[in-house]
Structures are given as structure tokens and as C-alpha cells.
Amino acid sequence: xxxxxxxxIDKIVDGVATCSVGxxxxxxxxxxxxxxxxxxxxxxxxxxxxxxQKIDTEEANRILSTFDEFRELNEEMDREEQEQNKRII
Amino acid sequence: xxxxxxxxNKEIVQYFAGQIKKIxxxxxxxxxxxxxxxxxxxxxxxxxxxxxxxxxxxxxxCPVCVTSREFxxxxxxxxxxxxxxxxxxxxxxxxxxxxxxxEKEKANGAxxxxxxxILDAMLIAKKNKSKRVIFLGIGFETTAPSSAAGILKAxxxxxxxxxxxxxxxVMPPAMETLIDEGVKIDGYVGPGHVSTITGxxxxxxxxxxxxxxxxxxxxxxxxxxxxxxxxxxxxENNDPKVEIQYSRVVKPEGNVVAQKMLDEIFEPRxxxxxxLGILASSGLGIRKEYEKHDAEKMIEVEVEETREPKGCICxxxxxxxxxxxxxxxxxxxCTPSDxxxxxxxxxxxxxxxxxxxxx
Ligand code: SF4
Numbered sequence: 001x002x003x004x005x006x007x008x009i010d011k012i013v014d015g016v017a018t019c020s021v022g023x024x025x026x027x028x029x030x031x032x033x034x035x036x037x038x039x040x041x042x043x044x045x046x047x048x049x050x051x052x053q054k055i056d057t058e059e060a061n062r063i064l065s066t067f068d069e070f071r072e073l074n075e076e077m078d079r080e081e082q083e084q085n086k087r088i089i
Numbered sequence: 090x091x092x093x094x095x096x097x098n099k100e101i102v103q104y105f106a107g108q109i110k111k112i113x114x115x116x117x118x119x120x121x122x123x124x125x126x127x128x129x130x131x132x133x134x135x136x137x138x139x140x141x142x143x144x145x146x147x148x149x150x151c152p153v154c155v156t157s158r159e160f161x162x163x164x165x166x167x168x169x170x171x172x173x174x175x176x177x178x179x180x181x182x183x184x185x186x187x188x189x190x191x192e193k194e195k196a197n198g199a200x201x202x203x204x205x206x207i208l209d210a211m212l213i214a215k216k217n218k219s220k221r222v223i224f225l226g227i228g229f230e231t232t233a234p235s236s237a238a239g240i241l242k243a244x245x246x247x248x249x250x251x252x253x254x255x256x257x258x259v260m261p262p263a264m265e266t267l268i269d270e271g272v273k274i275d276g277y278v279g280p281g282h283v284s285t286i287t288g289x290x291x292x293x294x295x296x297x298x299x300x301x302x303x304x305x306x307x308x309x310x311x312x313x314x315x316x317x318x319x320x321x322x323x324x325e326n327n328d329p330k331v332e333i334q335y336s337r338v339v340k341p342e343g344n345v346v347a348q349k350m351l352d353e354i355f356e357p358r359x360x361x362x363x364x365l366g367i368l369a370s371s372g373l374g375i376r377k378e379y380e381k382h383d384a385e386k387m388i389e390v391e392v393e394e395t396r397e398p399k400g401c402i403c404x405x406x407x408x409x410x411x412x413x414x415x416x417x418x419x420x421x422x423c424t425p426s427d428x429x430x431x432x433x434x435x436x437x438x439x440x441x442x443x444x445x446x447x448x
Contacts, residue, residue, distance in 0.1 A: 004125075004231070004282050006092040029208060031238045032347045043092060045285065045338055048178070048228075049206025050235045052347060053285045053338050060092055060337035067101045067311065074104040 096309030105314035123280035124151035124437020146409035153435035161186035176210035207239035237354035254384035279305035288343025307335035364407035401430035
């Protein structure tokens with residue numbers, strides 16, 4: 001029951017959002033987030049039928065791009081390990 | 090799926106595993122206090138990616154697991170009343186009470202219905218005006234606001250046959266009690282969705298008073314590995330603080346609308362936690378102004394005497410002092426299909442997660 005999932009808002013009518021997660025669709029109450037905060041196309045975290053927070057996509061994308069750097073670093077380390085034929089970490 | 094798949098990337102998980110190995114020099118134990126974390130950690134086998142000196146233990150983060158038998162017993166008693174419909178999240182229905190479960194009562198003819206949301210329970214109340222509909226409110230700060238929103242709606246709409254039986258709890262008293270009682274841990278993986286509501290302020294006491302860090306974490310393997318890395322960094326640098334790894338969702342101030350909603354409907358009260366006993370101001374009772382929708386106040390019922398199951402060490406597991414494998418009943422007498430204790434029932438319980446992924 002503690003699972004919460006990121007869902008995209010497809011429609012808002014009277015404080016109820018229709019959200020999609022993959023191919024499934026859910027009705028979600030917007031009672032717990034400020035009205036002016038969300039619009040169609042936003043991602044929200046839904047929990048037991050309520051949106052509990054808007055997902056900060058800018059922040060998410062910023063972090064994801066730092067992960068790309070990590071991935072490169074990791075590849076580099078793998079290469080070094082192969083060249084020196086020993087595990088660095 | 091967007092904002093999920095990216096956080097399951099193996100190479101990035103590996104990267105953090107490597108970094109942790111590189112910087113970590115001392116033996117440490119990190120505790121997660123959220124059932125969702127327990128599940129992810131076991132499902133993705135994260136303990137196997139960590140060096141031997143970094144140990145993960147589960148704490149009292151599964152709401153079903155910490156809920157008292159008395160709560161189940163009272164719910165069972167309610168379900169036996171002629172004109173009552175019990176509505177509940179699915180997790181609760183199979184939790185053993187002293188002599189029965191809601192599932193058994195349902196088989197015997199009680200009207201017990203599983204709902205996904207309190208809003209569904211309210212619809213049932215609307216359609217069944219001659220019945221009293223009780224919603225079993227369990228869960229921490231993540232779930233309690235939805236119960237609060239439901240109660241407010243019920244009052245506004247004069248849905249007078251709708252009641253909530255609250256076992257809602259708040260996390261910080263449990264986190265501090267564990268340290269006070271000397272449970273050996275070196276840092277907390279902070280609960281992501283509790284913090285979505287509360288923000289980070291509720292944990293500030295932990296580094297201040299106990300010199301111990303809290304990193305609020307997301308639920309995917311990359312999230313968890315990064316959080317562990319942040320905690321190890323804090324420990325190695327002797328710089329305990331509250332940090333947010335799960336920044337795409339958790340704001341430092343939390344969800345203010347939900348906080349107001351909580352405060353409008355609920356007031357703090359002492360509450361009992363499995364493994365921890367009674368903790369001051371750790372539970373949420375429904376305020377007097379809303380008592381018309383408070384099952385405890387409005388619906389009297391006789392409840393049997395509570396009996397705890399013999400041999401179940403759920404309480405010690407919730408304190409991080411034992412692992413499910415230390416329980417003699419684990420996997421033989423106690424299984425998900427025939428659970429002895431609550432920790433085996435809930436999908437967020439340690440025993441359940443170990444049974445599924447780590448037997
Ligand atoms: S395995 Fe079963 S009996 Fe043992 S501690 Fe877990 S829930 Fe209790």
C-alpha cells in the first residue's frame with residue numbers, strides 16, 4: 001500500500017485528474033496539492049488515489065544527466081581495469 | 090516507464106557500488122525505515138553489491154507490521170456487527186489477530202471489502218446508506234493525508250454513515266526511540282514518500298542530537314545505491330546531516346497542503362508500535378471536531394483479549410536486532426500463504442521480502 005507511482009496527467013476535471021502509467025489509467029484526486037501547481041502533461045506521484053507531489057522533471061533530468069557522467073566514468077574504469085588486468089574497485 | 094526505468098540502470102548501480110567500496114573504511118549498519126525500501130533492496134539484491142563492511146537492516150517501516158493485534162481484533166469485532174461494512178487496503182485483510190483475520194470473517198459472511206483508496210470506501214458508504222461503513226486507516230505520513238482528505242470530504246458532504254478507524258502513525262518518534270534504546274545503527278536511509286509529505290525538517294534532530302545522518306531516498310536501485318553512497322560519505326567525513334537524494338519528488342519543505350490537511354483533522358496521541366511499545370505522540374487520533382466520523386468514538390464494540398503469537402520475533406526484526414532467517418518459524422511454519430506474524434503478510438514486511446527474494 002505504500003507504493004507510489006509516477007503518472008502523467010492526461011485530463012483534469014473538477015479537481016480529479018485522469019492519469020496514465022504505461023498503458024493503465026487512473027483517476028486521482030488533486031485535493032492534496034495546490035491547484036495552481038499542476039496541468040495536463042505534468043507528472044505526479046500518486047498514492048492511494050491521491051496525487052501527493054508533482055514530480056520536478058527539471059530536477060529529474062538534471063540528475064539523470066549527471067548519471068550519464070557516472071556511466072562514462074564507470075566505462076572508463078572498466079577500460080582501465082582491462083588494460084591493467086586488475087580490479088580497481 | 091518514464092522516471093522509473095532510468096533509475097534501474099545497471100551501470101549506474103555498479104558505479105555507485107564501486108564508489109562505496111572505494112571510500113568505505115569502517116564497518117557500518119544503515120537502517121531503512123520504509124517498507125518500500127525493504128522491498129526494493131531485497132528485490133534487486135542490493136546487499137550483494139555492497140562491501141562486507143556495509144550492512145543494511147530494516148526498521149519499523151511497514152505500517153501493517155507495526156500495527157497492534159488489538160487493532161486487528163477490534164476491526165474483526167466491527168466486521169461482526171450486523172450493519173457494518175469494513176473497507177480496507179488489501180494488505181490488512183490477512184493479518185492475524187488474536188483468533189481471527191478479516192479474511193476469515195469475510196469467508197464467514199462479514200462484509201469486508203478491499204479498496205485502493207479511501208475515496209472508494211466513501212462511494213460504498215454513499216451507495217449503502219443503511220449501513221455503517223468503516224475505513225481502516227493505517228499508514229504513516231504518506232497515507233494519513235488521504236484519510237484526512239476523506240474525513241474532511243465526509244464532513245462537508247454529511248456522509249454520516251462513514252467512519253475511519255485510525256491507526257495512523259508518524260515516523261520520527263520511532264526513529265529516535267531506536268537510537269535511544271541503543272539499537273546499533275550508523276545512519277538512516279530516510280523514507281522517501283513520508284518525506285514527500287513532511288519535508289526534511291522532521292529529521293533535523295537526528296544529526297543534532299545523535300550525530301547520525303539521514304539521507305532521504307527514492308525507491309529504485311540507483312536511488313538506493315546513491316543514498317547509501319551519500320551516507321557512507323557522511324560517515325567517512327564525520328559530517329552527519331539530513332540530505333535529500335530523492336530530489337525529483339521531495340522538497341525540503343514537503344507538501345504544505347497535505348501537512349495542513351493532516352493538522353486540520355488529526356492530533357498527536359501516544360500509540361503502540363510492534364517492537365517498540367508505546368511511543369509518545371507517535372499516533373494520529375481524529376480531532377473532536379470530526380468525531381462524528383471517528384469509529385473508535387462512535388461505534389462501540391466488545392473486543393476479545395489480545396494474544397500475541399508464540400515464537401514470532403517480528404518485534405525484534407522491526408528493531409533491526411534480528412533478521413527473518415533468525416526466526417525458527419520462517420519459511421516452514423510461517424509462509425506468505427499461511428503467515429504467523431504481520432511481517433510475513435504485508436508485501437512490505439521484512440519476512441515477506443526475504444521469503445520472496447532472499448531465501
Ligand atoms: S517469520 Fe513469521 S513468525 Fe517469524 S518473525 Fe517473521 S512473521 Fe513472525
